[in-house]
Structures are given as C-alpha cells and as structure tokens.
Amino acid sequence: MAERSFKKEVEQLRLGEGETFSGEGILAITKALLESGVAYVGGYQGAPISALMDVLADAEELMTDLGVEFRANASEAAATAMLAASVHYPLRGAVAFKSPVGMNVASDALANLASGGVTGGAMIIIGEDYGEGSAIMQERVHAFAMKSQVWLLDPRPNLPSMTKLVGQGFELSEATETPVIFELRIRACHVHGSFEAGNNRRPSPTAAQAKAKPRRDLAKVAIPPAAYQQEKDKIERRLPAARAFIQEYGLNEVFGPREAPIGLVLQGGMYNQVLRALQHLGLATLDGETDVPLYVLNVTYPLVPEEVIDFARDKDAVLVIEEGQPNHIEEAVTTLIHKARLATRIEGKEHLPMAGEYTGSVMKEGLTGFLRVHAADMLTPALRAPNVPDDPPPILRPLAVPARPPGFCIGCPERPIMAATKLVQEDLGDIQMSGDIGCHLFAILPPFNLGGTTMGYGLGPASNAAFSAAGSGRRTLSFMGDGGFWHNGLSSSISNAVFNKSDGVIVLVDNYYSAATGGQDILSSRADNPTKSTQHSLEKAVRGVGVEWVRQIDRTYDVPKMKATIHEAMTTDVEGPKVIIASSECMLNRERRERPERARKLRNGESLTVPRFGVDEAVCTGDHACIRLSGCPSLTLKETKDPLRDDPVAHIDQDCVGCGTCGEVADAAVLCPSFYRVDVEHNPSAISRYAQNISHRIIAALQRRRSSGRVQFDTDAA
C-alpha cells in the first residue's frame, strides 16, 4: 500500500471530451497517456515520479478495462527494456522514473532501444530532480538524449501544454521510429491546474493481440551488422525526420513581437519563471503577453536549425536560458548562428549561473544583466542603473536560524538499527561503513553520523568491495534497504560478495516497502497485494545465493539484541559475507493502517492498549545522550522551571507512537533510568479496572505513609 492513495483522484482518469480535468501534473500526464491509446505502461518509483507510479497502481482496474497493461518494473533499466514491446509492434508504451539516477540505470537499455529504433511510440517520462529539495546528486539528463539520439521533450509547465505534448510526443516517436524522453521538472509534476479532457482510447492492437502474431525484423536489432547501419540511420534519416516533424507541427513556440533587437531562447520548462521575471521588469503581463520575443523549446533535443536561425536573424543579441550544465543548447545555438554567418550575438551563461537552479531572483538578475547590455532602453531607470548596492547585508545572521535536515520519522524502525550500530562502533572502534539509497541513508546525517559513501541503489555493500579481504583488520559494515536489494542489490552486492568470499557485514534494512519512495510494495512486502506476488523471504533469497551466516531480526526495536547481533557479525570467525536482515514495518505506513483501526475500536468501546513514552524530568540530568542515539522528532527538550538547573531536560511530546526505541537505547547503552512507557488501556474490562484499583489503593497508602515523615513543600520537587 503506497504512502499516498490516489483512489479518489483516479476517478478523474475516466473523464471524457467536454469535461474539465483539475488536479496535479502527474495525474494529468497519466490521463494524457490514456487518451493517447497506450498499450502498456510501467516504471520505477522515486520522487517526483512516485506519485505517477501510485496513480498507475491505483488506476489498475480502469486500465485493465481499457486493455492497458501495467507493470511495476524491477528497475529503471527493466522499465526501459519493457519498451522493447514497441520495437516490432505498433504498440504505444510509456515508462516513468526519476532522473538523472534512473536514466543512469536505464542507459544500457536505452542505448539498445535507440539503436534499433521503434515502430510504436515509445516514451520515457522522467522526473528531473534538480534544485531545491532534491535528494540526489545534481546532473541533467540532456546528454543522454544527445548520445543515444533520442528526442528530448521539455513542455511549458502548465497542464494544457504538458498533456498536449504527450500526444504529440507519441506521434513524433512513431514518425521518426525513435523513442522520446518527456522531461518534467519536480515542481511541474506537482503543479495543480486544469485542462480540457478528451476521451480515453483503447489500444489497437493490445499487447495481447500483438503477442499472438510474433514479429521480428533483424534491421531493428542492435547487433552487427545492423548496428552499423542503425548508427547511420539515426543521423541520415531519423534526425532530419524529427526536425521536419517538429517544424511541421509547431512543437516549439514563439511568443512576443516579431521584430525586436533582442530575444530569448528557452527550455519549455523555464517558461513560467522567465515570464514572471519579465513581469517584474515591466515587460510582460500576467496573461503571458510579452514585449520580448521568446522562442520556447518544447523540444530541447534536437534543435531545428531553420527555426533557430529564423528567430535569431535580425536580432542584435539572443539570450539562451538553459538550466544546469553543461550548456549544450547554448553551444549548439552558437554554432548554428556562427555557421549561418549571422552577426547576432549569442549569450547565456555570462548572465545566468552555469550550475544550480534558476530561481525567481536568479532569473530576474540574469535577464536584467542581459537587457542592461543589449536593450537598456527597455529597462526602467532604476533597473538600468540601480543606486542600491547589489547585496544588502543579510537581515538575519545565518546562525540565527538552525538548519533542519531530514531524518527518520517518529517511530521509524531504522532508528534502533542505527542506534545499535553506533553503540557497536563505540565498543569496537570506528568502522569503515557505506550507505545505500533509501531512508536508512539518513543515518549518514546527525545525530548518527554513520557511513561515508552512497554509490547508488543496491550498491552499498558493493562499494565496500575493496575493503572486504578476509584478515585485513576490522570488518566493514554496509547498509542496504529491501528496495535496493530487489532493484539490483541481490546480484550486485550480495551474490558478488559470496563469489569474492568477501568478509564484510551487510545489514539489510527491511521495512516491508520501498519506503523512501512512498511505500510501494516490493517482492518481500508483507501485505497481500491483489495484483502482485509478495511475501517472498529475503532470508531465502540471501541463502539461495550462498550466504552461510544469516541472522533474521523480526523486531528492530530490540536494541540490545540488535547490538549483540551486529557485534557478533563483526567479530565471528565465520568466513564469507555476514548478512543481518533487520525487519520491522515502516512506521509511516503502519500508522496509516492502524490509526483508523484504533479510532474504530475506541468508538465501538472495544478494549485497546496504546503505548506512549515519557521522561521523568527530575531523573533526567540534561546530558542528551539519549538524543544523540536517537534523533526522534518526538524526543525533544524542555526548559525546567528549576533555578538549580542549567540545561534543558529531555521530554517526549504527544506525537510519540510508543515504538520504544528511546527506552531500549537507554537500556542497551546503560544511559539513565528516566524513560518509562505508559500503556493506556482504553475501554478496560471490569477485572482490569478492579486489579488496578486494588494496586493503586495500597500504593497510595504506602505513599501517604512515607510522605508523612517528610517535610512537605508547596510544590513538588520533581
């Protein structure tokens, strides 16, 4: 079950002609796919594409009715490989994943797919995770399109433009026998808006119908000698066909006056930011009228030389607005203009940063700089020659506002694993540790500070390979999540460690889902999924590839046990990789499942026990060692009102879900006796109430007895 349910929104996918769709970008794209008559869809989750995968999963019934196949692929490479269905058959297909990481994984399949080319339209929808809030390394996907000769679509970020380009993208793909990449930036995926819907189209043929009449055409297989011919075919036939199609159907757009001394060439995805910057300069309206000519590239690869030259001709200067590096578009435009012997000056990264996101102020500054040089008369005097210094002193010192990095959620089952690891490290000394991709990578940040590298999904243990010789000193420790394990970690990391007789320790963090991407089910998920086969044991898989030393822990919150197991793995005499499978359900997903159930029991008067933790303020001495071993958001600090104390004490707020990590850590690390758990039984039975009454009555008498011998104060010492 995914983190976010789209069951309600999915109803919008049934809309037909004449109706208006209103919702998020990613849902609109799904609708456009159905209107384009796709025969099959798939992909791999990861922000900002997770929501699209969740929409597809929630829409499975509707898609089955339409005859559309949906697959949750094993990886981005597997997803791209699925597009092979479009190679020989006139089937439209689309897969989605995040980029650039997903495209890196997919590039093998993409290169093969691109070489032979396709018959049916093949589309890869990528969520470009670049800029603020991104969880990954910063790169752009443009180079992949260039090297494989596939076409890169980059629509203006509004629902009508985006959905229209989906249909046009399939047509372009078919007209040029080339797969296309549909690039959506992270905010565009989540932009809320509306567009006029069309009717969904049944694929014809369907995948099942196509399969019934198998086809093969050697010319479309990437194998010599066809591969040499395909390399030429890409350039001599498909590329010109793409340029002709783009021109004929007007995929790129021109706005603003026909004649002006300057103009802007921009990626479609930059359009709204450029417009807003122009508005701030008084050169455009909210409705999109602009005084500066814009050439908007909804297709950023390939460029259409005739269009570029036509736009630049008779202009003094053109600014290329291209987010990220390298500046492929700017370089290509410069070359085109140079070869066409035009005098137009092409500028770009002189005014806008080579690296980093083009935010509102960056864009405005870049445009202002360009206009000051080439069209100063378009700027107001204040902008032309500003009096104020460019960089006013910061209003708040940077340190006045503390950074707020992400971390494990309240009750996260991965927290106790990391606490135990930290305790083992305190015992054994520092350990060479590698991380992987997934929530568990938060351990690399404070307060755990565990691990020094993350090399990619399923590659955590693989990245410790150089340190894995037996007898080479203290063992290495690697983390890998269940998501990474099934993505490719089983082969890349585990089997290969067996093969190389690696001596390291591998902790498999099993939280029952691909949790970091939003809680999608995977092979080892414990849930019954009506359309997928789940509940496949990680332990069996690990043993199946030859790991001898395997420990399964079914409650990661048992910190002493967790600690003892890691300690044993780090020190045992057994040869070969040591694998600990640490399993507990992702708390975010568990709470989503159990909270309504609890509410129902409360309403119906059924007995229900809810645990929550507390800290004895008087017992806590304010050292915060517990926090350094936990980082739980609900374990926080509280100022005491006691003038004798200098430091705030630990405090557990109302959001505690009673996972027990803090108490377990206090036990395992022998920290302090401040923690207690209160199990509140709602709607208790008469017996339970009676037993408590008796206990409490005797206890109260004893308490009275002791306090009578003690000096009493107005307020309690605690």
Add this chain to the structure above:
Amino acid sequence: MTRLDRIAARRGTPQESGLISLAILAVGGQGGGVLTKLIVELAEANGYFAQSTYVPGVAQRTGATLYYVEIAPRRSVPPVFSLMPSEGHVDVVIAAELMEAGRAVQRGIVTSDRTLLLASNHRILTIGEKAVPGDGTVEPDEVQSALFDEAKRSIVFDMQRMASETGSHISTVMFGALAGSQALPFDRAAFERVMQANARSDADLLAFARAYDLKPVSGQKDEIPTGLSVKPSGLDAFEHRLSGLPDSVRPMAEAGLKKIVDYQDIAYGEEYLDGVEDAVERGRDGTFAEAFAKHLANAMCYMDILRVADLKTRASRFARIEQEFTKGATPTYRVTEFLHPRGEEFIATLPAGLAERIDRSERAKRMVDRILNKGRRITSNRLGGFLALYAIAGMSVWRRKLFRHRQEMRWISRWRDLAFDIVAEDPALATEVVRAQRLIKGYGDTHARGSGHYDKVIEGIGLVRGRADAADWARRFIAAALADESGAALDGALATVRGFVDVGPQ
C-alpha cells in the same frame, strides 16, 4: 521615450493584475500540503484561478518544506503562474514554526513593503540543537524581532498550542488565521464553506473559529522564573538561618535547601546551610556564594538508585502521569520503567566498608557486574514492581553509611576546598570552579565522561590560575566541554592554553 518604453509603462506589476502569492513553510509532517489544498479549493470556488506547487521528497521526512500558491481572478486566458516564490514578491507567508518563519525571512520572501506574515512562534527543536550535551537551543530573540521588523504586517502566536487545546491540527489554525487576517479577497463564509467540506471533526471548526477571531498578538514567551517567587513552607526550621543570608544568595539557597531536605532530611539541610554560610563568608560578593549554593545542592543531591526509586514511587509522579497520559478519562494504565543498573551501582549502595573491599578487587567487581548488570523492566504502578522500588527508596535512611555517599562527600570536599582556596585571590575564577560541577551529570558512562571533562577543566584552571583572564579561560573550558560529547573542543582549548603557558609567564 522609445516605443518599448511606452509598452513597458502599460504593463502593471503582477500584483496590480490581481495576483496574490502565498508561501507556506512548515516542518515535514505538519500539514503544509493540507493547508495548500484548502487555499486552492477556496480560490477556485470563488472565481479565481489557482496554482500550487511543492517540492516533495526527503524534506517530507521531518525536514523544512515549502509550498507555494498563486491565485488570480478568472479571466479569458489562464494566467502564467510562477512555480516558485521570488524574493520580494510574496504577499502572504505562513510559517508553521518559529525558525521556519525565520527561514522565510532569510530567504528574502518576507518584505516590509508587501508581506503579511502569519507565523506560529512555538519551537520544534532541530536535531543540531537537541544533540548538544549542554543547552544548544538557538536564542529565539533575533528571529522573534525580525518577524515584526521585516514584514508589512505580522500575526504571530502559538498556533500549535491552539491546535492542541482545540484538539485540531495546526494547518486548520493557520487556515483560520489566514481568514481572520483578511489578506485574501474572500469573506468568512467562503472560508467556512471550505472548512466545512474538509473538517474531520467539530474540533477543526472550533480551531478555525478561534484562530479567525484572534487579534494579532506580539510574540510572547512563558517566563521561566530564575528565583523562587513563592516562599516554600516547610522550611520554618531554617527561617532564622535563611534570613541571615545576603539577598543575592537567599533565593538560590532556599531552592537548594528545599531540594536537599526533599532528597534526604532536615539534618542534611543543616549540613547544606553550613556550606552555604561558609561560602558567604569567604566570597567577596554574592556571585560566588550564589553559584556555590546552587552547585552544592546539586552535588549533594547526587543521583543514586535510592533517589531514582524515590522519585519514581512518589504520589505526585503518579498524579502527573495519570493526568498527562489518561487526560482525566478512566482507562487503566501500566507504567513500565526502563532500568539498567550496573554492578557498580549495586556496589555503591552497599555499606561503605563492604563496598570498599569489593571495589579493591577487580575480580569481585567483575563478578558482581556479571550477575547484576542487565536491563530491568519494572511495572511501577502494580504492587510487585512498586514494592521493589519502594523498598529501595526506603533505604535512604542509611544513605550516609553507603559507599556512594562516602565517595560523593570526598568529591565535594575536594571541589569545595579548591574553590575556597582560590576565592580570596580570584573570586571570578573560584566561581567558575564551582560552576564546573555542572559538567557532572547523567548515569553510568555519561557520568564517567562528565567526570573526565570536569577533571580536565580543573586541570586547565590549574594552568591559568594567577592570570588576569583566568576566569574567562575557565568559562571557555566549561562551554567547550558542554558543546560536544567527544571532548575534542575541550582538548583543543586546553592545548591552546598549554601552548602559551609553556612559553612562560605573560
């Protein structure tokens, strides 16, 4: 004027065209997305185009999040909305936590010519603040005043408290406050219709109404008393001795005395006052004696098994837990204590003579530890568990005879002697010696680490003693020891001092 200038002059700013932009800053999990959805619904139901965006991903896991909304009156063509806020052009900023409001100011999206700032002034501490062994919380004053200085209008109050008090959620309170601010061109009824359609319970409607009616208030903080304003009763026996203390020392001595008597008995209180009076006599001003009164009380009330058992078996604790966890309803509940006393703590609780013999033998110590050192879960509000703790707490009548007490008293006398030795020549430095007691806290390893830091600080004080800036250095040592657990900062400070001390006298 050129042709283009004339065109430019016709263009209004986005806001003049009816655009209203809103940015919502929250901590992941606070419901920024819910509020965003409410605002979009409100705008679309009332003749406006609306667009919202956000950056999902890891920030939703407890990090800082930003949602952005733009709305504009309906027109023939849909407006071109921006996908992110531009500095200096945001009309409404809603921040669900004090430092997130500060972050909005830092990002430049709160400006005095335009922005209405709606902010909750409660704190959700960051991990960086919480993890410091001492007090790492960032001073809120700078942000507090920036919220008022930098915005055109500010509505700042504790939205989280209002949400808890009404049983609702902070996103609902923010929506109510937004309605009440009248920053958007929609009336109360329009807001209420959206609220009605989205309310999960009556609590949401109540929270909305209360936030709507709220008058803008300035940021206010609960006063934390630094002295005792109410004179405690039960100290009659000490009335005479307390009144003999200087005004600057008396409140702290009263607080200390109260803690001491509560910890042990009247006689222990007399011992304590002996020490305080001694300090008053030796110190030139009240600062030294006040610090001494504070830290002597803390040192004398060391945390041992008896004290923990005592605190955990008190009626007042039972009442507090019942109040906090059952909220006046009538469920049953069980309180489970997470205890892990080590062999050392058991030995410390033995009579001094016996314990010292065990303490001398490593083998005996190891054996005791092997048998006794394990985690113990005790249900303290059921008879069995309670009686065990109650019996341990009852042992405090013999506390003075126990090994731990002897150890603590030895420590106190060394500490006191050093401070008294220095106070005549350098009262400020002596005060820092006294304050270094603060470093000793916690249990087990934490306690051992704190003691180690204390020893290093005292060693450092030995190095700088006699210098004019000795007290400043001592303060630096203590701050360094509290700043990080590893003690690296403290070692660094000590190395610096050794560097110039070795060179010779200044």
